[in-house]
Amino acid sequence: MITSSMNSLIVRMLLTLGAMLAMLLIAWMALRLPANHLDWLAPTRATATYYAWWRVLLYTLIFTGWAAALRIRQAPVDQQRLKRLGLIGFSSIILVELSRV
Known part of the structure; x- marks a missing residue:
């Protein structure tokens, strides 16, 4: 017989495995993208430094x-x-900034 704590552990493990599988699928799809699908990013690269300064200001205020x-x-x-x-906030900011690389 499965207890409620064991049941919640199984559910958490299945959710974690599902999230990991979804991340791997997204990463695999991103690696398979041809270069011409990324051309829409070119105009946004010009304003990247502008937004970087706003992020620095926001993080300083926080x-x-x-x-x-x-x-x-x-x-x-x-x-x-x-x-x-x-x-927790500092860790989440670091994770967000590392995900932008």
Whole structure:
């Protein structure tokens, strides 16, 4: 008999495997694209530096707001929670920027 915890573990594993399979399928399809399908990206490359500066400004404002919130919160529990949120946010920003390469 399968318990509910084992059932949720199986469901999570199947969802993870499905997501991995979908990512592999998308990567395989992207590798098979001919070069002429990527010509529509050429006009956007001219504005790439403009958007890079806006991203730098946005990330600077996010970091400044996080540091100010960390200074305001004096309770150790609140600071620990803000540090975790900052780590999650920082990691997600890094993942987003690495996916743009």
